[in-house]
Amino acid sequence: MDQALHERLHLILEQQRAAFDRERLPSLAQRRDRLERLLRMTSAHADALADAMSRDFGHRSRHESLLADLFTVESGARHAIRHLKRWMAVRRAPTALHFLPASNRLMPQPLGVVGIVAPWNYPYYLAMAPALAALAAGNRVMIKPSELTPATSELMARLVAQHFAPDEMTVVTGDAEVGKAFTQLPFDHLFFTGSTPVGRLVAQAAAQHLTPVTLELGGKSPAIVDRSADLALAAERIAFGKLLNAGQTCVAPDYVLAPKELVQPLADAIVAAVRRFYPRIDGNPDYTAIVSPRHHARLRGLLDDARARGATLRPTHDEAPSDRRLVPTLLLGTTPDMTVMREEIFGPLLPIVPYGHVSEAIAQVNAGDRPLALYWFGEDRAAREDLLARTVAGGVTVNDCIWHLGQEEQPFGGVGASGMGAYHGVWGFNTFSKLKPVFLQSRLAGTALFHPPYGKTFERLLGLLKKLA
Secondary structure, three states, X not given: OOHHHXXXXXXXXXXXXXXXXXXXXXXXXXXXXXXXXXHHHHHHOHHHHHHHHHHXXXXXXXXXXXXXXXXXXXXXXXXXXXXXXXXHOOEEEOOOHHHOOOEXXXXXXXXXXXXXXXXXXXXXXXXXXXXXXXXXXXXXXXXXXXXXXXXXXXXXXHHHHHHOOOOOEXXXXXXXXXXXXXXXXXXOEEEEEOOHHHHHHHHHHHHOOOOOEEEEOOOOOEEEEOOOOOHHHHHHHHHHXXXXXXXXXXXXXXXXXXXXXXXXXXXXXXXXXXXXXXXOOOOOOOOOOOOOHHHHHHHHHHHHHHHHXXXXXXXXXXXXXXXXXXXXXXXXXXXXXXXXXXXXXXXXXXXXXXXOOHHHHHHHHHHOOOOOEEEEEOOOHHHHHHHHHHOOOOEEXXXXXXXXXXXXXXXXXXXXXXXXXXXXXXXXXXXXXXXXXXXXXXXXXXXXXXXXXXXHHHHHHHHHHXXXX
């Protein structure tokens, strides 16, 4: 590692840790002030941030940036400000009968300095959503944004420097080497959003210091269409979920499982919905480009591999875009050996896989890694509950896509290969806090009866406790 880089990063960390040591339990007013500054920063510079993201992508829908990157941060900050007093309060916990009249408490304490590694696909939201949770919990924050969105990263760095002291929150820009060095710092908590392979490396780096990690990863999130589904409604909502940010979304439906007799009608309905949303692809301000030439080439490679192995490709438009926008394409007749069925797609390509009985669909989901998201479309309540009981996923939306991610009253996080830990709302506050258990003993403690010397009284009391427990 470059020595100057090592020293620069450690200096920032040491400054933040020293500030934390001077103020280990920030007041409600201090925390609200930081959240309000983050909220003002986001609102005041929303247009500039949307412009920066569009430059980074080659073109990004302004409306999608305002909704998915900026409104989400504003909403999360407002939610935290409203509920922060309750989250910070010392919490009473039940006390077992044989310990009365003693009592139990849980005391939330900030951890210290939190490191956040943010990805390129939602570069502002996925940096600032965990940051606001860490600030609410009373921590200091260091953020490493993606090098693939340099305009957004540089703007974030300037804005954060204007609104926060360096020992409160700071943004560290740089290439992958900077990112690697960042994950090796001895943070009090490390939060990473990105791919599963990189997440494994981040966890290994954090393990050197026994740094706790939250990993928000991805994977192949399925959408299952039941025979009881409203096909037109399902098609429209799958199309929206798939093409938000041109599919460059960790919770986008990666593939669809549909009854074999409904595959063609569903494909027709999805194509129709996409054409309503996007009458054209080339030059359409509502349709986002692929973030880089490398990612564009990867997606083209998925199509070429699937075609060569016998899949039928069904583009939604007969166009050849002049930039990195990629025509949405359905893939029919895919097989498990195709790369598009083995790797997370992260783009506007959508395989539709047939099933006979719904148990086949459930088996296919369970045969792979546990997904970050799962979507189910249908009106059969018994079938829905059976699916929920027999599958494990980070989160589920029923009869729609994506929207479970926006629930501040629900935790968001993966499971297994799609991640560990959760945030949003109080779950984010708890992630970046130590919920310290405190046992308050009474002067009239019955536990004195268990002091030595031991004898018959001890044995009778222990026997009584076994009956009461």
